[in-house]
Amino acid sequence: MALDARSGAPKLQLNGTNGRRRHRPVRLSPGGVRNGAAAQGRPRNRFEQAPLYVAVLTYVGFGIVTLFGYFRDFLRALRLEKCHIAQERQELKEFVPLYQDFENFYTRNLYMRVRDNWNRPICSLPGPVFDLMERVSDDYNWTFRLTGRTLKNVINMGSYNYLGFAENNALFLTTVAEAVRGYGVGTCSTRQEMGNLRIHEELEQLVAEFLGVESAMTFGMGFATNSMNIPALVGKGCLILSDELNHTSLILGARLSGATIRIFKHNNMQSLERLLRDAVCSGQPRTHRPWRKILIMVEGIYSMEGSLVCLPEIVALKKKYKAYLYLDEAHSIGALGPTGRGVIELFGMDAKDIDILMGTFTKSFGAAGGYIAGKKELVDYLRSHSHSAVYASAMSPPVTEQIIRVIKGIMGRGGTNEGLRRVHRLMENTRYFRRRLREMGFIIYGNEDSPVVPLLLYLPAKVVAFSRAMLEKNIGVVVVGFPATPITEARARFCVSAAHTRDMLDKVLDALDEVGDALSIKFSRQKFSPRSELYDGTDFELDS
Amino acid sequence: MALSDAWKRLSWIYYQYLLVTALYMLEPWERTIFNSLVVSVAGMAVYTGYVFMPQHIMAILYYFEVIQ
Numbered sequence: 001m002a003l004d005a006r007s008g009a010p011k012l013q014l015n016g017t018n019g020r021r022r023h024r025p026v027r028l029s030p031g032g033v034r035n036g037a038a039a040q041g042r043p044r045n046r047f048e049q050a051p052l053y054v055a056v057l058t059y060v061g062f063g064i065v066t067l068f069g070y071f072r073d074f075l076r077a078l079r080l081e082k083c084h085i086a087q088e089r090q091e092l093k094e095f096v097p098l099y100q101d102f103e104n105f106y107t108r109n110l111y112m113r114v115r116d117n118w119n120r121p122i123c124s125l126p127g128p129v130f131d132l133m134e135r136v137s138d139d140y141n142w143t144f145r146l147t148g149r150t151l152k153n154v155i156n157m158g159s160y161n162y163l164g165f166a167e168n169n170a171l172f173l174t175t176v177a178e179a180v181r182g183y184g185v186g187t188c189s190t191r192q193e194m195g196n197l198r199i200h201e202e203l204e205q206l207v208a209e210f211l212g213v214e215s216a217m218t219f220g221m222g223f224a225t226n227s228m229n230i231p232a233l234v235g236k237g238c239l240i241l242s243d244e245l246n247h248t249s250l251i252l253g254a255r256l257s258g259a260t261i262r263i264f265k266h267n268n269m270q271s272l273e274r275l276l277r278d279a280v281c282s283g284q285p286r287t288h289r290p291w292r293k294i295l296i297m298v299e300g301i302y303s304m305e306g307s308l309v310c311l312p313e314i315v316a317l318k319k320k321y322k323a324y325l326y327l328d329e330a331h332s333i334g335a336l337g338p339t340g341r342g343v344i345e346l347f348g349m350d351a352k353d354i355d356i357l358m359g360t361f362t363k364s365f366g367a368a369g370g371y372i373a374g375k376k377e378l379v380d381y382l383r384s385h386s387h388s389a390v391y392a393s394a395m396s397p398p399v400t401e402q403i404i405r406v407i408k409g410i411m412g413r414g415g416t417n418e419g420l421r422r423v424h425r426l427m428e429n430t431r432y433f434r435r436r437l438r439e440m441g442f443i444i445y446g447n448e449d450s451p452v453v454p455l456l457l458y459l460p461a462k463v464v465a466f467s468r469a470m471l472e473k474n475i476g477v478v479v480v481g482f483p484a485t486p487i488t489e490a491r492a493r494f495c496v497s498a499a500h501t502r503d504m505l506d507k508v509l510d511a512l513d514e515v516g517d518a519l520s521i522k523f524s525r526q527k528f529s530p531r532s533e534l535y536d537g538t539d540f541e542l543d544s
Numbered sequence: 545m546a547l548s549d550a551w552k553r554l555s556w557i558y559y560q561y562l563l564v565t566a567l568y569m570l571e572p573w574e575r576t577i578f579n580s581l582v583v584s585v586a587g588m589a590v591y592t593g594y595v596f597m598p599q600h601i602m603a604i605l606y607y608f609e610v611i612q
Contacts (some may be wrong), residue, residue, distance in 0.1 A: 061566030068574055113569050140571055333562035520560060 045267065045307035045447045050523045054458050058488045060071040061460050069109030073101075084112075084142045106348070106482075110460070115141050117467040117479060123150060126159040126166050132476065151474065155504050157469065157494045158478035162451050163405050163497025165366030176401045183397035192384075195394030203400050206407050209372050211341065212351040215380070216373035219388045220395040222330065222360030223249040225370030228388040230297075230326075231257040232381075233356070238293040239279050241272060241323070243309075245302050250328060256295065260285070265534040266305070269313045272296070278323040294323035299344035299454045300332030300359075302397045304485060306446025308332075308455050311347045314353070324355040333452050334364025365400045369395050379452040382516075426451060426498035429505060433496050436509050443523035445491075453494040455512075455521075462519050463490045469518065473511040 027113075067544050069520035075081040083110055086099050116137060124131040132151040134145030135144045136450060159166065179199065200218065207216040219225045230253030238259040242250060245265040254261050264271040276294070283290045296318060298309045307325070318325045338347030342359070344351050351357065356378065360370040372382060374437045430451045444454040457463045460481060467479045481490035494500055496505075516522050562568040567575050569570045 057564050062579070063563065065566045065569060066569075068570055110569070113571075300569055459563060459566070461563045461566040465568055518559075519558070519563060 003287045008296070009330040020159075042408075044310075045131070045305070047305070047307075047441050047445050048524060048526065050275075050443060050456065050458060051525065053175050054523055058458050058460070058490075062487065065110055065460065069105060072109060076461075084139075111182070112141055114464045116144070117464055120476070124159060125168055126156060127168070128156055128161070128164065128497055128501075128504060129153045130156045130159075130476070132222050132471075143441050151471075153474065154471070155475045155500075155508055156497075158476055159367065159497070159510060160331070160363040160495055161497045161499060162331075162364045162426055162495065163340070163406070163410075163419070164497050165364070165402075165422075167366070168432070169432075172405070173402075175400050175405050177460040179401035180398045185396055185398060187394040187396060189394060190391060191389045191394045197394070197397060199397055199400045199404070200394065201393075203404050203407075206404055209374060210407050211271070211357060211373050212374070213357060213373045215376040215378075216371050217379045217382055217386075217389070218361075218369055218371045218395055218400075218410060219386075220392055221388075222362050222368070222370040224388050224392060225358060225360065225372060226250050226328065227253040227256060228392070229358075229372055229382060229386050230254055232385045232387065233257075233326075234259045234293055234295050237284065237291065238295065239291045240295050240297060241275055241279075242297045243267070243299065245305060246297060246299060247303070247328065247330070249338070250297050250299070256487075259295075266302070267307060269310060271316065272314070273317055276323060280321055294321070295326055296323050297326045299326070300327060300329035301450050301452055302338070302446075303331050303452050304454065304480070304491075306444075306493075308336075308343060308447040308450055311343060311349060315349065319353075325353075326356045327354050327360065329357065329359040330364055330370075331452060333359040333424060334406075334410065334423070336449060339420060340364070361399075361403050365403050365406045367399045367406070369399060369403070375490070397452075408423060422498040426496065429496045429498065429500055429502075432502075433494070433505055433509070435528075438524070438526075439528045440509070440513055440516060440529070441524045442512070442516060443524045451496045453496060454491040454495065456489060456491045456523070457521055458488060458490060460490060462521055463492070465519055466492055466515060466521070470511060475508055475511055492500075 072081065076083045085104065088095075088098050092098070107312050114403055116135070121133040121135065122130055130153075132154050134147045134149045134151055137144050183197060183199065187195040187197065190201070203215050203218055207218065209212060221230070226247070226249035230240075230250070234254075234257045236258045238257075240254045240257070240259045240261045242254060242261055242263055244263055262275050264275050279291055279294055282288060296314060298314060300309060301307070304308075310331065311327075314325065317323075327343075329344075332346075333342040334340045336343050344354065344357075357373040357375055358370065359373075361367045362369070372379065405414075406419065408414045409416065410423065412420055427449070430449065430453075433450055434444060434453060437453065437455065445454045445456065446452065455465055455478070463479045463481050467477060468479045477492050477494065479490070479492045485491060494508075562575075565578070567578055570578070602611070
């Protein structure tokens with residue numbers, strides 16, 4: 001029997017206990033200590049690998065399209081075929097090229113062929129169902145025209161509408177309408193000049209209370225919150241340790257700051273610890289002076305993988321090596337945790353352990369903008385030193401009021417617990433959706449609690465066929481391929497919402513079943529039976 | 545009845561072939577070029593087999609001293 005290295009307790013692999021359903025083995029955290037909800041049987045992130053032939057066929061597919069791409073470029077060069085993309089004028093041929101022909105190879109020869117699956121025009125609000133405008137192309141997707149027909153009530157599985165607050169209910173939106181009448185729609189100024197309205201102060205106090213921190217500051221745009229505030233916090237001589245799969249806004253902010261950036265493998269604590277050790281021991285590259293600051297940047301939910309950050313381990317590491325932690329809760333705030341406080345609440349941790357909490361209001365709150373929260377000194381510093389505060393326009397009043405009403409709803413003020421009910425409904429929908437997809441045999445990435453569900457499709461043609469087939473069944477999905485994902489791991493990304501009823505989810509699941517069989521994308525080699533009686537016994541498998 | 549089922553099955557297999565080789569994304573004339581290449585290569589393999597299989601089988605049987 002294997003013994004755990006540190007605590008000396010036997011290593012157990014539990015395959016289902018106490019009548020609760022568990023489909024995968026559960027490990028206790030390293031010291032055998034249970035910390036928070038996540039270690040109480042909640043499994044870690046799963047990234048199942050597809051069989052080898054799938055990777056081979058993916059490359060074969062890309063290879064064939066690349067060959068035909070070269071062939072078509074050759075025909076275009078010989079003027080046998082009309083070139084639809086931007087080209088320089090004849091008189092400028094000897095100049096330095098303006099349009100790099102080869103770099104656009106992928107766009108020209110792959111994306112353009114199938115781009116009817118992206119940028120579809122929507123003509124209603126992005127709720128659980130929406131309306132699409134039908135568009136067709138006569139020349140293989142180089143140009144589109146709208147036929148005039150609207151596809152009504154397409155089920156929306158792509159919008160970041162986790163709590164369903166992208167809604168049109170006049171009853172819920174009375175305060176927002178009053179804010180428009182009282183404050184207008186534009187603030188016409190920056191926060192530092194004339195744009196600091198009373199409603200902004202109210203929102204910031206509310207956000208600080210919601211998160212359980214001393215103070216918070218809000219910004220008009222979520223992307224700009226990251227990219228404009230990281231340069232204010234770190235500079236040259238500082239070190240940023242950033243997760244492999246961080247969002248572009250974090251990467252942009254890190255690059256703009258001028259600090260040294262080192263990347264650790266996704267959610268891999270050994271990699272992070274090694275980097276921290278090297279940084280603390282060796283210091284800056286040539287001078288070996290100690291780093292001025294070490295900032296670890298992670299996200300709550302990684303939106304392309306649906307995986308959760310290993311928060312307890314990271315906080316333990318940061319305390320041990322005296323680094324700072326920047327947690328970007330763009331997708332997880334409002335969507336995780338028993339009362340919607342995000343990934344910190346899910347792990348049962350204290351918000352005071354994390355130095356800089358950042359989040360956006362675009363996803364769960366149905367508005368726009370972002371916030372940074374933490375100690376009062378930090379936020380006061382940012383109020384005067386952030387680029388966004390000084391130069392960017394302040395958040396629009398109706399948007400601010402929308403966020404206020406949503407936060408009040410989630411916290412239970414205003415007499416109704418509609419917000420909390422939505423948080424619970426989201427959790428139920430997520431669990432149901434993920435469980436059914438696993439049972440059907442699809443490969444799903446990520447943690448069981450995350451409302452972002454990536455379904456792996458791998459082959460480029462299947463990605464396209466999937467999107468079209470789902471649209472024919474009146475379901476709108478988002479598919480992503482290279483370069484947003486690794487080249488062999490193209491996927492469809494579902495965002496479960498609290499506004500989805502069980503009926504809608506069942507309809508989507510049935511459609512997925514059919515399309516999955518027609519396209520043969522059920523690659524999973526782990527079989528989960530839908531019959532729960534099989535899992536209710538205690539079934540220990542001891543490592544030996 | 546059986547014929548239409550068989551046709552549906554063949555159609556599904558062709559669809560899988562298009563998906564796996566990414567021909568699904570190409571225009572019809574490009575599919576024709578690729579399919580002609582595949583058919584010609586397969587045809588040449590079958591023809592070579594037809595011409596040389598008897599000789600090869602006789603050689604093997606001779607080697608294992610089944611025939612003299």
